[in-house]
Amino acid sequence: MSTKTAPILTLSGAQTAIAAASRRSQEIGVPMNIAIVDSACHLLAFHRMEGAKITSINIAIDKAFTAAGHRAPTSVYKENVWPGGAAFGIWNSNGGRFSPIAGGIPILRDGVVVGAIGCSTGMPNQDEDVAKAGKEAVERDIGMDGGVRAKL
Incomplete structure (x- = not known):
């Protein structure tokens, strides 16, 4: 019997x-709801900054869910979800949790999706900018084996 290892995102990585x-959100002056999910799309960590929109809580979580589950940034669906587009109506999938709005980005280790970050409260480009800062920070730590452990 052989064992297989796969990287998984830890709580420490999610906090990174x-x-x-949060730092990037403060720099641009837009408080955010920030969600981190693992590779199975389960919520690992959540942070609601003071002033972030209450109605954006579930949107941030769903952006992370979509990015992890579809293994792609949510922004890639922008042009395809309009009427007549190849993915028109996709937001109804997964119990209505699929989010085609920018701000959800997968977190990778060695090309494998270990989780995702979703941010919401600002305009889609602001949400994506803040999510990218979080993704890049944890991926830098992952490169040093911080925030990820092997699963047996």
Whole structure:
């Protein structure tokens, strides 16, 4: 019998992403809801900054869910979800949780999706900017084996 290892995102890694995203959010002056999910799309960590929109809580979580589950940034669906587009109506999938709005980005280790970050409260480009800061911070740590452990 052989064992297989796969990287998984840890709570420490999620906290690294949240801290970096929060810093970027403060820099641009837009408080955010920040969600981190693992590779199975389960919520690992969540942070609601003071002043972030209450109605954006579930949007941030769903952006992370979509990015992890579809293994792609949510922004890639923008042009395809309009009437007549190849993915028109996709937001109804997964119990209505699929989010085609920018701000959800997968977190990778060695090309494998280990989780995702979703941010919401600002305009889609602001949400994506903040999510990218969180993703990049945890991926830098992952490169040093911080925030990820092997699963047996």
